Amino acid sequence: MQVLKLGGSALTDKTAYMKADERNILSLAGMLGRVWKGGVHDLILIHGAGSFGHPLVVKYKLQNGVKTPEQMLGAAITHSACSRLSEMVVSGLNSYGIPAVSLPPSLLGHMENKRLTRFNRKPVDDLLSLGYLPVLYGDMVPDTKLGCAACSGDQLVSWFGKDAERVVLGTNVDGVLAEGKLVPEINKKNFPSISKHFSDKETKHADVTGGMEGKIRELLGIGKPCYIANALRPERIEALLMGKSAPSTLVK
Ligand SMILES: Nc1ncnc2c1ncn2[C@@H]1O[C@H](COP(=O)(O)OP(=O)(O)OP(=O)(O)O)[C@@H](O)[C@H]1O
Ligand SMILES: [Mg+2]
Helix, strand or coil, X not given: CEEEEECHHHHECCCCCXXXXXXXXXXXXXXXXXXXXXXXXXXXXXXXXXXXXXXXXHHCCCCCCCCCHHHHHHHHHHHHHHHHHHHHHHHHHHHCCCCEEECCHHHHEEEECCEEEEECCHHHHHHHHCCCEEEEECEEEEECCCXXXXXXXXXXXXXXXXXXXXXXXXXXXXXXXXXXXXXXXXXCCCHHHHHHHCCHHHCCCCCCCCHHHHHHHHHHCCCCCEEEEECCCHHHHHHHHCCCCCCCEEEC
16 A cells, blocks of 8 residues: 655645645646556545645644634634645546545544544545545544644654555655755654754744654654655656656655
């Protein structure tokens, strides 16, 4: 089984508010249509929330949980926006012949202090064994300590990646960059020295789940080869899913 994550930075305009990048969504769906026709069906797709998630979490002040009625309404609105993005992704996949079905993590996952503690994966496994493509996404998830909290697509990747032979993450950059150059590999040993090259904290459009650095932290715990590649170049994602090489950062 492979896990593919398509980042919110490739599916949406993260500098805007709830703006999908329909062209990229369709070109990625077209690429996955070819991969699917080529026989790769043992796949779970996870996608990020991009501008349908992060700015709403900031707007409704959901970074540290959900307590007040205003925050509850904000969490419901954020879930609804993330689901809307997922419907767009799934419609694109369907139009290229993939029987993709979106499953809301808000109904399947449970967190404690922003970390997943349980996930009802039966619907995911049922869909997989019936030949469908299950699609999960960054979403608001019930949290025993915080009421409800944002669960990033990256955290779902870390949950499902442990059972995968390979994890591929598409985003809007070629991989992890250090002084403009692509870092070929990150492991626990070189991570501290690479850390100084992460610049998410300074960006105006905050990624509420830690940006690139948060992503690497999730991936280092998986114990499976994880490739970060540019999803604005769908042929690179295609090559990696077919077990071929492509410009990317390997995290292992
Ligand atoms: N050293 C770095 N190398 C590469 N990208 C970096 C680095 N430091 C910060 N970034 C930022 O990390 C971003 C990718 O992470 P981000 O979490 O925003 O994307 P995503 O996973 O595609 O989106 P989402 O979280 O919505 O799914 C890039 O757009 C880039 O601006
Ligand atoms: Mg992110």
